[in-house]
Amino acid sequence: MSFITLTTDFGTKDHFVGAVKGAIYSELADAKIVDITHEITPFNITETAYILKNSYKSFPEGTIHIVGVDSELSADNKHIAIELDNHFFVCPDNGLISMIASEIQPKKIVEINIHDRVESSFPVLDVFVQVACFIARGGNLTVIGKEIYEFKKLVEIQPKVNQTQTQIIGGVLYIDNYGNVITNISKKMFNDVGKGRSFKINASRYSFTKIFNKYNEIIGKDAKDSMQFDGEKLALFNSAGFLEISIYRSNLDTVGGASTLLGLEYRDQIIIDFFTESKPEYTPLT
Known part of the structure; x- marks a missing residue:
């Protein structure tokens, strides 16, 4: 059945x-x-x-x-x-x-x-x-x-790429239970358009120049107290393969989520600008 x-x-x-x-x-x-x-x-x-x-x-x-x-x-x-x-x-x-x-x-x-x-x-x-x-x-x-x-x-599900291949214009697709902001920009599109160039992600009045592979990467190898990073904002590609703007260990009842703390809502614009030919601080997951 x-x-x-x-x-x-x-x-x-x-x-x-x-x-x-x-x-x-x-x-x-x-x-x-x-x-x-x-x-x-x-x-x-x-x-x-x-x-x-x-x-x-x-x-x-x-x-x-x-x-x-x-x-x-x-x-x-x-x-x-x-x-x-x-x-x-x-x-x-x-x-x-x-x-x-x-x-x-x-x-x-x-x-x-x-x-x-x-x-x-x-x-x-x-x-x-x-x-x-x-x-x-x-x-x-x-x-x-x-x-x-x-x-x-x-x-509106499909992000756009400008003619010079230097910019992806996407948007907020979904806000999850933790307040994480999921965009419509996929890891595949980012890699295909970016081609290893440096970049800046523009999300409301905030920007990101690094993409993490997982949430706790923000802690680093030498940190002794992971709690000091609670509430830090970060960008990563989530398990579904979409660019996500997050707050580390967010809690909507205390710390707050990326949506509330960064002022991002459904359909808000997310823009990635690509610059000179250099490798970004991001290693794609294998």
Whole structure:
């Protein structure tokens, strides 16, 4: 039996998550349901894309991912089912899939067409569950929809490089539970554009000229008291491969996080300038 994951902005206070799970179990009594998160900021598509990109690969091939964020059906927001990287995604066509599909081409995309039989103000419950369970039973995507070859692209997910290849213009993509600021600038883009040149990262009124490989590198080898570094700001590439601005051992209740202490918010601009040909203070992880 395939795993079915749930990623939504429903929260856990209301009945929505329980109703969706109940509907899945009614269709597939032996279903294996995993909550990725229900705490997406309401209607935040880029946050959804980031979390989904960095979680789906941990599941076995054949897993079906139901995504319920900004899922109300409209002429501009169709419902789609996608087979991609040996996984299935049942979601609105609002751009959230573009972060994954920017690197991996979908094998098949269909526009779900069962709405003629189901009129609903709660499509995750009434439509997405039916589609996910149909796929879990081995159903072919073309039975529940018409094959299409395009999906909506989310432009703000993609950072830009200027014509002279001396600057990357990115932005804040996500702020995590520690207040760390994750940008849309990948390690691959940094290395491809930077080509070993020195650099300066500009984030609000702060700048960084060094990128660490991990958080505790900021301590150094000779430090005797690591606590003296609590609250220090640093830049690193996180485990997902994106540039992150952090506060060492941040605590939102005491020290604070990078978002609050540095005044960085979702969609704020992050710029990397590259200079003369010299090696930066950064060694890519192997």
